[in-house]
Amino acid sequence: MSRDGQLVGEFFMNGDVASAEGAICAGCRFFAGYPITPATEVAERMAERLPEVGGTFIQMEDEIASMAAILGGSWGGVKSMTSTSGPGFSLMMENLGLGAMTETPCVVVNIQRAGPSTGLPTLTQQGDMMQARWGSHGLYGTIAIAPSSPQEMFELTITAFNLSEKYRTPVLIMSDESVGHMSEKVVIPPMEQIEIFPRRKPTVPVDEYLPFKADADLVPPMGNAGEGYRFHVTGLTHDERGYPDMTAEAQDKLVRRLLDKIELNKDDIIILEEDGIDGAEVVVCSYGISARVALLAVKAAREEGIKVGILRLVTVWPFPDQKIKEIAKKIRAFVVPELNAGQVVLEVERCAGGAAETILVPHMGGAVHDPDVILEAIRKGSK
Amino acid sequence: MNRKELRLSGFGGQGIVLAGLIVGKAASIFDGKNATFTQAYGPEARGGSCSAQLVITDEAAAYPYISNPSVVVAMSQEAYTKYAAPMGEEVQVIIDEDLVKPNKAQESRVLKVPATGIAKELGRSAVANIVMLGFLTAVSKITSVDAMKKAVLDSVPKGTEELNTNAFNRGYECGKERIKDMGAKK
Numbered sequence: 340m341s342r343d344g345q346l347v348g349e350f351f352m353n354g355d356v357a358s359a360e361g362a363i364c365a366g367c368r369f370f371a372g373y374p375i376t377p378a379t380e381v382a383e384r385m386a387e388r389l390p391e392v393g394g395t396f397i398q399m400e401d402e403i404a405s406m407a408a409i410l411g412g413s414w415g416g417v418k419s420m421t422s423t424s425g426p427g428f429s430l431m432m433e434n435l436g437l438g439a440m441t442e443t444p445c446v447v448v449n450i451q452r453a454g455p456s457t458g459l460p461t462l463t464q465q466g467d468m469m470q471a472r473w474g475s476h477g478l479y480g481t482i483a484i485a486p487s488s489p490q491e492m493f494e495l496t497i498t499a500f501n502l503s504e505k506y507r508t509p510v511l512i513m514s515d516e517s518v519g520h521m522s523e524k525v526v527i528p529p530m531e532q533i534e535i536f537p538r539r540k541p542t543v544p545v546d547e548y549l550p551f552k553a554d555a556d557l558v559p560p561m562g563n564a565g566e567g568y569r570f571h572v573t574g575l576t577h578d579e580r581g582y583p584d585m586t587a588e589a590q591d592k593l594v595r596r597l598l599d600k601i602e603l604n605k606d607d608i609i610i611l612e613e614d615g616i617d618g619a620e621v622v623v624c625s626y627g628i629s630a631r632v633a634l635l636a637v638k639a640a641r642e643e644g645i646k647v648g649i650l651r652l653v654t655v656w657p658f659p660d661q662k663i664k665e666i667a668k669k670i671r672a673f674v675v676p677e678l679n680a681g682q683v684v685l686e687v688e689r690c691a692g693g694a695a696e697t698i699l700v701p702h703m704g705g706a707v708h709d710p711d712v713i714l715e716a717i718r719k720g721s722k
Numbered sequence: 723m724n725r726k727e728l729r730l731s732g733f734g735g736q737g738i739v740l741a742g743l744i745v746g747k748a749a750s751i752f753d754g755k756n757a758t759f760t761q762a763y764g765p766e767a768r769g770g771s772c773s774a775q776l777v778i779t780d781e782a783a784a785y786p787y788i789s790n791p792s793v794v795v796a797m798s799q800e801a802y803t804k805y806a807a808p809m810g811e812e813v814q815v816i817i818d819e820d821l822v823k824p825n826k827a828q829e830s831r832v833l834k835v836p837a838t839g840i841a842k843e844l845g846r847s848a849v850a851n852i853v854m855l856g857f858l859t860a861v862s863k864i865t866s867v868d869a870m871k872k873a874v875l876d877s878v879p880k881g882t883e884e885l886n887t888n889a890f891n892r893g894y895e896c897g898k899e900r901i902k903d904m905g906a907k908k
Contacts, residue, residue, distance in 0.1 A: 517760075
């Protein structure tokens, strides 16, 4: 461990713990949460580690309060995170919307488990992908990231914090039980090798500061409580001062910007991993644990002589529309394995627009796909 | 592609999960390979049969689950029946002979170690899992001896290093002898 409490070196740890260590490296110093399988290890690790680095951990009374607390922590100037799963994610939805409306940087880690309701608490699913996009009411943009390994849980949690600060918005880590509870080697580099996007501080004098006046990239700098900047935070539609403005015009101006700041900065936000797409007949488009399980099917298909590429959605939201459109023109079919009854596949299908077939490989959760079932879909798509 | 799959099984409380994490650490941190550890995670983990799975490969981000284990370790009768008994001849089956009675079909080829008995001799039945790791290292070559020893010392509570080293060495010696016996029989 380095002097500032950061772990440095190679560790054998699970995805939950790796996510917590990523948060520590990203500068997270406040965590509020409520334990829930299979996300408990994130909270457990933060409870152990935050006091070592001068941070604060609070176990709240529930997930509604947890989400509220991290918004408050962030407004206080401290990078903040919570973690949850299943029913806890549902409870966070209202305040997640408050975070989007008040443009509050924070990170929510969802280690997805099988639902609906209590479902299979200890077993995997990717059933919350559309909830991540649309779960809170009203109109807002979403950034959601889906790691495939403990190493990515570490790295992409840092990415999540960076994006949350850069775009002043809650960022979701949409992991799953398989990745959260899987242990592998995690390499943690020294801090000087880790890129951190600091909070966008106001550059104007204190009396000229408007907390919701955006820069050219549509994101407003953020003065923290106690730094002399006046601010007003409300879930009501507000003007640049942060004061309620109950008009269609104010709504249009604000909400359009909330959407556009994600939509128009897509190229900067989206992370994709591509392999063998040039000349492919079939492209397997997946994310999280399913993308990793699909590798075995892709390998087998290639051995059979099928030209198959991989498009892994490291960020699932915002969705890479253009990329899918471009690929669709050149291939016969997309194969989309996901641990649900078909969520992200709807986006693939929409963007493909009929130019390529879209084959869903669904799974209701509780386990991962049998790679042979994915292989069968790849064969079908190649014909 | 070099891929090894291992299952460690027993009942909750025996340190099966810790043993699995030690193997994973040995392979990935100290032997420089890629290892993925997963566990059967559920209410059955308390007292019921408990299983830790490891995939050790040269490639990163491999398929993380086991389908054809090359080694299955059983430290309880229930775990033996569930995980080891169905295994064919190509699979190395290792049992704690103080806790598991193998079936007739497998009896002649099963590798036996009195892990719990040795641990009791050392004064702590809790180190039976480490005795088993010593034995496993000797008979299976799943990791190097050095890597496994380092991983054991890196993972056990402070103040128990000597006890655990003894446990590992006793298991390892037992494994070496077992291999010698097998060579003699052939």
